[in-house]
Amino acid sequence: MKYRVLIDANDEKGLVHKVSSVFFNYDLNILSNSEFVDKESNKFFMRSVVDGDVDKNELSNAIAEVLPKNSSVKVIEPKKKNIIIMATKELHALGDILVRHEAGELEANILGVVSNYDALEPFVSKFNIPYITVSHEGLERAEHETKIIEAINSFEDVDYIVLAKYMRILTPRFVEAFEDKIINIHHSFLPAFIGANPYKQAYDRGVKIIGATAHFVNNNLDEGPIIAQDTIHVNHAHSWRDMQKNGRDVEKVVLSRALKLALEDRIFIYANRTVIF
Amino acid sequence: MKYRVLIDANDEKGLVHKVSSVFFNYDLNILSNSEFVDKESNKFFMRSVVDGDVDKNELSNAIAEVLPKNSSVKVIEPKKKNIIIMATKELHALGDILVRHEAGELEANILGVVSNYDALEPFVSKFNIPYITVSHEGLERAEHETKIIEAINSFEDVDYIVLAKYMRILTPRFVEAFEDKIINIHHSFLPAFIGANPYKQAYDRGVKIIGATAHFVNNNLDEGPIIAQDTIHVNHAHSWRDMQKNGRDVEKVVLSRALKLALEDRIFIYANRTVIF
Amino acid sequence: MKYRVLIDANDEKGLVHKVSSVFFNYDLNILSNSEFVDKESNKFFMRSVVDGDVDKNELSNAIAEVLPKNSSVKVIEPKKKNIIIMATKELHALGDILVRHEAGELEANILGVVSNYDALEPFVSKFNIPYITVSHEGLERAEHETKIIEAINSFEDVDYIVLAKYMRILTPRFVEAFEDKIINIHHSFLPAFIGANPYKQAYDRGVKIIGATAHFVNNNLDEGPIIAQDTIHVNHAHSWRDMQKNGRDVEKVVLSRALKLALEDRIFIYANRTVIF
Amino acid sequence: MKYRVLIDANDEKGLVHKVSSVFFNYDLNILSNSEFVDKESNKFFMRSVVDGDVDKNELSNAIAEVLPKNSSVKVIEPKKKNIIIMATKELHALGDILVRHEAGELEANILGVVSNYDALEPFVSKFNIPYITVSHEGLERAEHETKIIEAINSFEDVDYIVLAKYMRILTPRFVEAFEDKIINIHHSFLPAFIGANPYKQAYDRGVKIIGATAHFVNNNLDEGPIIAQDTIHVNHAHSWRDMQKNGRDVEKVVLSRALKLALEDRIFIYANRTVIF
Known part of the structure; x- marks a missing residue:
């Protein structure tokens, strides 16, 4: 299954590490990955396309758990x-x-x-x-x-x-x-x-x-x-x-x-x- | 002598003809020539680069004579x-x-x-x-x-x-x-x-x-x-x-x-x- | 009547003057006019859009008469x-x-x-x-x-x-x-x-x-x-x-x-x- | 200390995770991070700018350890x-x-x-x-x-x-x-x-x-x-x-x-x- 993962969070040290750990634990392949940190407002944005065998909601919850409170996670199945x-x-x-x-x-x-x-x-x-x-x-x-x-x-x-x-x-x-x-x-x-x-x-x-x-x-x-x-x-x-x-x-x-x-x-x-x- | 001729006039029929007649009469070679008519305001603009043996002021006056009143003619010798x-x-x-x-x-x-x-x-x-x-x-x-x-x-x-x-x-x-x-x-x-x-x-x-x-x-x-x-x-x-x-x-x-x-x-x-x- | 006039000729002194004389003699309004001389090959190109009351072939012939031999003149009525x-x-x-x-x-x-x-x-x-x-x-x-x-x-x-x-x-x-x-x-x-x-x-x-x-x-x-x-x-x-x-x-x-x-x-x-x- | 980290490796699952783990373990702040995987040739490229208190060679070695053999790691101190x-x-x-x-x-x-x-x-x-x-x-x-x-x-x-x-x-x-x-x-x-x-x-x-x-x-x-x-x-x-x-x-x-x-x-x-x- 291929998913687009969109994360919008307050920035803190280790976010890439934490999110990529989740991908790793679920044995997902990262097809593409982009991050951006807006220093001025301390906001972190990440979009990954991952491929692997995992339930959409489970993945979403697992990511949410490693993020700061009030973060937004979207796991999207590509479709029209x-x-x-x-x-x-x-x-x-x-x-x-x-x-x-x-x-x-x-x-x-x-x-x-x-x-x-x-x-x-x-x-x-x-x-x-x-x-x-x-x-x-x-x-x-x-x-x-x-x-x-x-x-x-x-x-x-x-x-x-x-x-x-x-x-x-x-x-x-x-x-x-x-x-x-x-x-x-x-x-x-x-x-x-x-x-x-x-x-x-x-x-x-x-x-x-x-x-x-x-x-x-x-x-x-x-x-x-x-x-x-x-x-x-x-x-x-x-x-x-x-x-x-x-x-x-x-x-x-x-x-x-x-x-x-x-x-x-x-x-x-x-x-x-x-x-x- | 090479001159840049810049004309800014109210548009009327025959301006290109009249100006090019002056160039022709002085046996000038037209090296480049651009015109534009702004229909909305009825304004005519022309820039020619001409080459030949003529006095700058004489050329300027000759052109001014064929243009409508209140036109502007500049005959410029290229220099720094x-x-x-x-x-x-x-x-x-x-x-x-x-x-x-x-x-x-x-x-x-x-x-x-x-x-x-x-x-x-x-x-x-x-x-x-x-x-x-x-x-x-x-x-x-x-x-x-x-x-x-x-x-x-x-x-x-x-x-x-x-x-x-x-x-x-x-x-x-x-x-x-x-x-x-x-x-x-x-x-x-x-x-x-x-x-x-x-x-x-x-x-x-x-x-x-x-x-x-x-x-x-x-x-x-x-x-x-x-x-x-x-x-x-x-x-x-x-x-x-x-x-x-x-x-x-x-x-x-x-x-x-x-x-x-x-x-x-x-x-x-x-x-x-x-x-x- | 509106025409597009396309001229392709060997360059010589006075071409703009000669062509614009024809337009003037037929009392045509020049709506737009572009010329280019390729110095290297001595070729003259002109495209004019004119407006007035004249027969297409007559105009074409009148222009051809003032151009050097072997020139090309096209007078085109805009249409689909x-x-x-x-x-x-x-x-x-x-x-x-x-x-x-x-x-x-x-x-x-x-x-x-x-x-x-x-x-x-x-x-x-x-x-x-x-x-x-x-x-x-x-x-x-x-x-x-x-x-x-x-x-x-x-x-x-x-x-x-x-x-x-x-x-x-x-x-x-x-x-x-x-x-x-x-x-x-x-x-x-x-x-x-x-x-x-x-x-x-x-x-x-x-x-x-x-x-x-x-x-x-x-x-x-x-x-x-x-x-x-x-x-x-x-x-x-x-x-x-x-x-x-x-x-x-x-x-x-x-x-x-x-x-x-x-x-x-x-x-x-x-x-x-x-x-x- | 600020470092630019450049990695060029054969791609395999978990590389982002492994490298970001190293950054995390050394308590480094990721200032910017870019990755690209060339699918056709299975090559992984990563450039990170990190900030923190670590020896350059130590960091380089720690990253090299988590990468596949024959990878290239450069840890560069920005200077003229x-x-x-x-x-x-x-x-x-x-x-x-x-x-x-x-x-x-x-x-x-x-x-x-x-x-x-x-x-x-x-x-x-x-x-x-x-x-x-x-x-x-x-x-x-x-x-x-x-x-x-x-x-x-x-x-x-x-x-x-x-x-x-x-x-x-x-x-x-x-x-x-x-x-x-x-x-x-x-x-x-x-x-x-x-x-x-x-x-x-x-x-x-x-x-x-x-x-x-x-x-x-x-x-x-x-x-x-x-x-x-x-x-x-x-x-x-x-x-x-x-x-x-x-x-x-x-x-x-x-x-x-x-x-x-x-x-x-x-x-x-x-x-x-x-x-x-």
Whole structure:
């Protein structure tokens, strides 16, 4: 049996030794191993992939026993996670995820797509993935969000909600309901150009580089822990619409990269930052 | 004779034709030619390098005659420009410029280095470049700046002032005195992390990319027209001091790149943006 | 009427003037204009986008008249070009093109997909695009290629053939039949790792960067004029299969970028190189 | 006391456990820890930085005892390493190292510079670093190299020889005399453009990207284990001399990066590859 072991603990001398002792005692093979200690906050992070014959809960308990109190241990059996994608009208980021899914690149089941428009339904339906349109027209934000939550809850065991250019602001109620589960792509190099139409903002500021940021949404829309970022060069000849077009290539790659990291249990969230192994 | 011709005009039909007619009539060879029209503001920019036997002023007047009123024409004979470098205590950006100068990479005479500390004097004196320390200790900002301006004005025909990690804020008085002549390197990807200690800010925000921005200083410190930017990837294992160390490599490369563009008369400033050929 | 004007001529004094005179005489508005002179070979390249009321052939003839003999002038009315995609078993590059097409990002009609396997048919058929399987099993290379050419010729007015990871070597006969029309993505940074399994070669050499190259196929498979290249960093922890997985993201982006350049008539082919405006 | 512990062993179950037990028994604090297992060859690599009160040799022996036979253990006290720089006529790479040294960025003493020309002596002498010119004029390659080796051997305890654009081919005799100690910067993205004038080769091939490669020289000049690589974009407007100029910025950054990794004992050499922590 192969397991991913994720440990998040207060640091103290001997943690690697103690955890590796447990692996050794259970005769487990360590396939890969990464650790990081944040000196400033005295926090220890470890991700190991181990292989061997042991019960998942037994292993988890054995590790917990050698760790300081208040530590977190997760022993995860690698399997496909369930994701829901939210989008508005733009196809590129959603399309990239669907093609990767089709190509077997993602450890994921796509349960469905939820959108405030029906614009992407013809595309999504090609892939036999349920598409739920929840129009915001004529609805208060709270009402609309209630319906969105209902749509999401119509699926079971949702591991991640991927905002693939979902262009509506989410309320704290929504965000709290899916803590550490919402991954957003923001179409700028955060924290530059927070808010609406970042490409227009970037153009007006005369930047020579634009970027995209994938992050968890745990609070305000553009302020959660960053998972991945990338940038491309632009020049004076690019109008803001050109920047937007070119930016889409970065957006889709960064979002898909972040999603993969999440699906492979490589991300620790901590102090509004991420540790990524 | 080789000339760089820089034209900045309101756009109208036939400008390329009219300007190239002048070149043709003077039997000039066009070595390179770039144009850009900003549709939004109806502005036309052109930079040509021409070769031939013509008087500089005559050429300039002939071009001005075919352009709309209020156009700007510069006919520049390529030669070394005079620069002053300002720095505080960090060596990397200043050192990079001095080594490039030594290697003959820059079309520049370095008139002198002005600093608020004497920390870099031993290094600069190796290169037989005057070093003027203007300590800010015990001085009001205005008093200090008056002395800095005096130091700069002790040199003649200054074309550019390069802020190679000069860590003091400049007042509008200073900036206005050297309009379009001050090039600064800001140690972040502007407009993210404006202000003090951007690496600490970047670390706290948990970014996965850091950058540097070279820009003209025409107003507030971090808000002038951007000339060049670049970025590098960082990760959770980088403390803010690591980011600072790695960031220096980007800072020095971006500043030197911007300086070269300025020395080669490749930059138009316009609406707080730059057009770069 | 909007036209793209592409000129390829032996350089001589006054070409810009002469061509812009023609535009001026026809009262055309120049929307964008790029020139390049290759000093070494004395060649002049120009691409203009002009807007105005003129007959295409008349404009073409008027320009040809002012150019040296043996020059090439193309006046192109922007419209969707017809492309055929060839693939083998990998989905990522083909999928990226199909999604971009669906999103309206490409100035192209996709006439069909031709493959030596039926593996990608289920995917392609979702998009109502004809899929022709031409198995190479039991066939000599020449026989197989004859059938491939028949499949391609079953479509009309083919502008470009895009090899989206088509993993069979093409013979000179094929290549000559579609000169300057075949765009290939090679899964390495050419000219490194020419030939089979470049990721394995890259791994064996211990490189720290991998790349992809989009190029025209005018002769030997990996030796035509390069259109676009890009690279990503890898490290010791990447097996060659990891490199292959990560490399796919570069491959698809580079191929799509090259295809766009071709569709927008931005590429001149010359001396086994490309000039790209 | 702080130590860097470098382990290179055949992999077997429990190695992390066994080594961390030693650290634990000596009451050492693990400041950072990286491991990598190369499955294909069954090799285990580990680099730990530990802090505590223990004798260096005692620690080394204690670790060796728990490892399989034929393992390599190095316990290194961090201190400045002694380097010699070899150059020919180009200043940029050498200059970058000297400025970094001056800025305190390098854990190194620069013992001297050895060159086949005196061109760089005026620059190097500014820094009070010995400069030895060993002209190759009128000498057979073997004779010249004997003199170079004598010049190098006039310094004591040389840890690394840095070829900062030393443009002469080294013989196997030289290379064997300084195994795993010679770091070279090759002015191309290896293995593309091996041999003379890679920028000319790159230009002729019409590439859209150029690069630089820092590597150990253990055999043929361009074939040793790669430490670091980077690339930049170029276009049709770049002559090969422009590529050369722009390439210098990459060369110097990549060489300095590789040198730092070596000075910080972060590199394992293995099967003509490097593992870098």
